[in-house]
Amino acid sequence: MxxxxxxxxxxxxxxxxxxxxxxxxxxxxxxxxxxxxxxxxxxxxxxxxxxxxxxxxxxxxxxxxxxxxxxxxxxxxxxxxxxxxxxxxxxxxxxxxxxxxxxxxxxxxxxxxxxxxxxxxxxxxxxxxxxxxxxxxxxxxxxxxxxxxxxxxxxxxxxxxxxxxxxxxxxxxxxxxxxxxxxxxxxxxxxxxxxxxxxxxxxxxxxxxxxxxxxxxxxxxxxxxxxxxxxxxxxxxxxxxxxxxxxxxxxxxxxxxxxxxxxxxxxxxxxxxxxxxxxxxxxxxQHRYEQLRPAELSDVGGLLELLEPLERRGMLVPRSRERLEHEIDDYLVIERDGMVVGCAALHAFGDAAMGELACVAIHADYRGGARGSMLLGEVERRARRMGLTALFVLTTHTAHWFVEHGFGPADIGALPPLRRDTYNHARQSKILVKPLT
CATH class of the missing domain: 3.40.1160.10 (Acetylglutamate kinase-like)
Structure with a gap:
């Protein structure tokens, strides 16, 4: 050659x-x-x-x-x-x-x-x-x-x-x-x-x-x-x-x-x-894959790690491992390369045909994209399948984000009776409601 x-x-x-x-x-x-x-x-x-x-x-x-x-x-x-x-x-x-x-x-x-x-x-x-x-x-x-x-x-x-x-x-x-x-x-x-x-x-x-x-x-x-x-x-x-x-x-x-x-x-x-x-x-x-899926018991450790910084800053109410395990079926997670980078929960109040959107969290390294909107969209689809007609959220820090996604302000009387009774007046959370039409 x-x-x-x-x-x-x-x-x-x-x-x-x-x-x-x-x-x-x-x-x-x-x-x-x-x-x-x-x-x-x-x-x-x-x-x-x-x-x-x-x-x-x-x-x-x-x-x-x-x-x-x-x-x-x-x-x-x-x-x-x-x-x-x-x-x-x-x-x-x-x-x-x-x-x-x-x-x-x-x-x-x-x-x-x-x-x-x-x-x-x-x-x-x-x-x-x-x-x-x-x-x-x-x-x-x-x-x-x-x-x-x-x-x-x-x-x-x-x-x-x-x-x-x-x-x-x-x-x-x-x-x-x-x-x-x-x-x-x-x-x-x-x-x-x-x-x-x-x-x-x-x-x-x-x-x-x-x-x-x-x-x-x-x-x-x-x-x-x-x-x-x-x-x-x-x-x-x-x-x-x-x-x-x-x-x-x-x-x-x-x-x-x-x-x-x-x-x-x-x-x-x-x-x-x-x-x-x-x-x-x-x-x-970049990470090899990312998926939005229902949470599993094996995700509890990842959820605790994701939520702890937000709980420490007072943005979320602290949740124990036992509570997360008990409510795990209410949660959705975004998993990326084996790591939980986002989550949201839907707690249903069937008697009032309403659902509470709770615990919406995105890891600090993954904010700025559309992951929050993805979680909200999946929660709304899950709520409609359950026959719910409205979502409500209680928030102290991110009311503007929920307003941008179709939620409107409401007073405590708009909450289901059970949730109204457990409302924490000390936190003064804003109440926002979104009809599911």
Whole structure:
């Protein structure tokens, strides 16, 4: 076999992936350490190649080492808490300056089109802007985080419009508020939220480590979020491993099909992961299945775990294991990869032809979708099969959600006599009723 041009065989074998990636949206995070260690040029060349192959690119970038170096030079020691620094006014001035400098550097390198350079002849337009809205972390455990923030929302339509015009979108680790403030954000969170908001095909996190390893030191090629959870639990808060694992698991749970954990140290990692069969890093894939079904006794443990945070916050009345076991036939659950992520109960009052919709709960990692509506729809179908003519709900926190789904306010006299007698006046729950027509 002629091996004078071994790259030809690689090129032939990569053609299915070239075709599969064309027109897809990839969100790529480049940590600041990669730029600080001279890897920026090579990564930009790889980004340009992906662009020429028709991939729609959103690039988030970090600046932590650059800001740390600037703070050291200024003699500023930032206060840190729970893995984040407290971005006061002095620190924020460094964050804003470094973010602007890094963005300008990236835009300049992405514009390089001289002969004998990888970007020669490539018309690549890089665009940034106020594309990420943020809110302050506020005061946590008695510590005011000042300008340290978290993502409120990503302006997905604006980014989609830029991608459709052939632009590469840059997202610095900054967010903006409706009051005109600027907040310091975690770059990994920016990348994850952008991937979810854009329904991206891939989220690619370029960090220090080549991927995730098992207890024997073997690289794990593919994991689900539940399988990666023990690694996340043991990671140091605020470490790159914790931030990347949090982003990867959250993205997978919110519909991003594949998240890739790669090392920027490996010059071939990005292209090797995308255009070879086996890849080079670790891939986190979304859960394999999800189903809405009647609850079983074996679900009681999962229900207790799901409900406990809401009960602790006073959003739900505490339910004992014995009560759940006794009423298990009233419950519906949403199970995802063996985990109970949602539930609702229908308690029937046959004499009044009414049913109580109770214990509607969705796991914090799975909110924002249509799971609550799915549960309500199934409860209504079950109620109609039982001959009930109306549903009622007692709520202290989420009345607006029920109103949006067809419930209307009522007074205690609208309740069935038995439920009226057990109404807890101390909780002052709002009463809402929905006819089943």
């Amino acid at each position: 002629d091996t004078r041009f071994p790259f030809v065989d690689w090129f032939r074998n990569s053609s299915p992936y070239i075709n599969a990636h064309r027109g897809r949206t990839f969100v790529i995070l480049i940590e600041g350490e990669a730029m600080a260690n001279g890897r920026g040029e090579q990564l930009i060349q790889d980004l340009a190649l992906l662009h020429t192959l028709g991939v729609r690119l959103v690039v988030a970038f970090g600046i932590r080492p650059q800001v740390s170096q600037s703070l050291d030079a200024a003699g500023i020691v930032p206060q840190r808490h729970d893995g984040r620094w407290v971005a006061d006014t002095a620190i924020m001035s460094h964050v804003e300056r470094i973010a602007a400098e890094q963005r300008l550097w990236l835009e300049a390198r992405l514009s390089l089109g001289l002969p004998n350079t990888p970007l020669h002849g490539v018309e690549l337009t890089a665009v940034s802007g106020n594309l990420v809205m943020a809110k302050p972390l506020g005061v946590r455990e008695g510590i005011d985080f000042h300008h340290s923030g978290e993502v409120r929302r990503v302006r997905a339509p604006a980014i989609q419009g830029l991608l459709e015009k052939g632009s590469l979108v840059l997202l610095p680790p900054l967010g903006f508020s409706s009051t005109g403030e600027v907040f310091d954000l975690d770059a990994a969170e920016v990348a994850q939220q952008a991937a979810v908001a854009l329904a991206a095909d891939k989220l690619i996190l370029l960090g220090d480590a080549p991927g995730l390893y098992d207890a024997h030191g073997a690289l794990q090629r593919q994991l689900t979020p539940s399988e990666a959870q023990p690694l996340l639990a043991s990671a140091i808060p605020g470490s790159e491993s914790a931030r990347h694992l949090t982003a990867a698991c959250a993205a997978a749970r919110h519909g991003v099909a594949r998240t890739h954990l790669l090392s920027w140290h490996d010059h071939d990692a990005l292209l090797g992961e995308l255009f070879t069969r086996d890849g080079v890093g670790t891939m986190i894939t």
